Amino acid sequence: MPKRGYHHGNLRQALVDASLTLIETKGPTGFTLSEAAKQAGVTPAAVYRHFEGREELIAEAALQGYGIYADLMEHAYASGQPSALAAFEATGRAYLAFARRFPGHYVAMFESGISIQRTPDLHAAATRAMDVLEKAAVALSEHIPPEKRPPPQMVSAHIWALSHGVVELFARGSPGTKSPFPPEDLLETGIGVYLRGLGLVDPDN
Template sequence: MAKRGYHHGNLRQALVEAALDLIAEKGPTGFTMAEAAKTAGVSAAAPYRHFAGREDLLAEVASQGYERFADVLEFAFNDGQPSPLAAFEAVGRAYLAFARKYPGHYMAMFEAGLAPGHTPELAKASERANRVLRRAAETLSARIPPERRPPSAMFAAHITALSHGIVELYARGKPGTRTPFTPEELLETGVGIYLRGLGLIERD
């Protein structure tokens, strides 16, 4: 692997980019800080000017990922337009698209074993993304009678779990990807079953 150069004053971001290369090659827990330094083209001691250790570096990768994730989800949700259901479906497709386009960030966010509060930046960024998902759930479930309406956080968590499972099994080139259905089709039908159970869309 070729070493990355970096501009003076931008070592922190050079290390993030190096970590993304290593995550793609070895997974989020398969590399050391020394390897990140070597990939960035700096001394083994240099990363510690910015990060206490690998977990802090991964937290920065994850924080930047969550910021991008929130941008993607907000764009897809578009304030619930053209309809709450269409916006909700768009958010689900955006989830899959993000995992494909930013696999290194996605793995740091969801597979590195980091607590959401590992750093203040990670907590803030992950909460922003989760807030979009909760808002989408609230908008769509607003017409369910209050006594039957699931908490928006639970609603969002169910959809997140379904989306994440599809990413892991069918959208990341891992074993289990052989299926006659696309990840988008699997997500659409799974969400449809869930929403029918809540009475949000009519049964066939």
């Protein structure tokens, strides 16, 4: 009986999907191309018709992940309009939601060691995603007096770091880390503390 992979409708995507499953269970360096091939139901040799190696396969998973992430961030930003504050807070929540819903993509993007400079397409996808958060920061920063206004890139970097920390420590089940508070609450209150420090949220709220 011939290998079913030779009759696969979309072998390239099947291999990406297989890698995402393996990334979730074993991490980005915990599986081989042979395992990805087996997961997809094809011979190991078939993998090399589409990918030169495991890094290229993971890079494709990251590329697709950035596309999904950018779509979610843009939707979150639009849902908070016309309030700059609501739009900004929504982008932070979208980061957490993405990490929970697409853990394989998240790891491929942020924990695999794959550089966003690897290909022009990957760089463009990552830039599109990050531009949403920076756009939200620009709109929000307009409410801060110029002499007290930090660069929007710094504001977006702070919120990204806060969101990433909550995801890594409390939203993805890292061993030995447990919080008495839901990750959503940690992120929302953390953003609130940060924005109060910038004078963008009433201290009594």
